[in-house]
Amino acid sequence: MINIKYFYRWGTAFWLILFLISCSSQKYIQEIPYNFSSDDFSNSSYGLKNNLDSQYSNLDDNLEKLSDEELRIKEKYSIIMEVMPKEVNNYKLYTYIDHWIGTPYKKQSLDEKIGVDCSYFVQSLYSDVYGETFQKTPDGIFRSKAVQLFTGRTFLKEGDLLFFRYNKEHPISDVGIYLHNDRILACTEKGLNIYNFNDEYFQLRYVAAGRLKPKN
Secondary structure, three states, rough: OOOOHHHHHHHHHHHHHHHHHHHHHHHEEEEEEEOOHHHHOOOOOOHHHOOOHHHHHOOOOOOOOHHHHHHHHHHHHHHHHHOOHHHHOHHHHHHHHHHHHHEEOOOOOEOOOOOOOOHHHHHHHHHHHHOOOOOOOOHHHHOOEEEEEEEOOOOOOOOOEEEOOOOOOOOOOOEEEEOOOEEEEEEEEOEEEEEEEOOOHHHHOEEEEEEEEEOO
């Protein structure tokens, strides 16, 4: 014989559990921050009641309508410099850099993947990217009338020139370019690459920074 009290208690518990699961599921669905592609959900009472389409818009990962190459550059250099992708937007600069990364150091040379002198590279880059012509020597760039010199490191921004001293005979021995988040483009014995400006190697040799003066 079926125990009526047992059946009643079990049935009550079952419906209570089902009710709690249902309420929990409804709350969970309402809080999911995504658009569902299902037309059924969009037209359901949940979709209409919560109007998710007005709260959350479909994300367009390419609002700038960038090319595949520009998207690759943005992703690659945001990772290297550990910054948000939105901070990488000078595609001409980073595309130019990308072709030369890893080129071995070679004095007074500018030969992609073969050998490069950083002052030669900076002269070429500034001509192509910023439309400014410099001499091909670190000292010549340092003395350019187009450059405003300063020493404060907290004011550095993308594209600023960095001047280094390696020996007493050459007060301005080398030049690099500041990028983002203390990452700089410079040339060492390891070649042309992106380095951390906070490394002792650079901090001990840093002399000053330079920025292009506004053109009238």
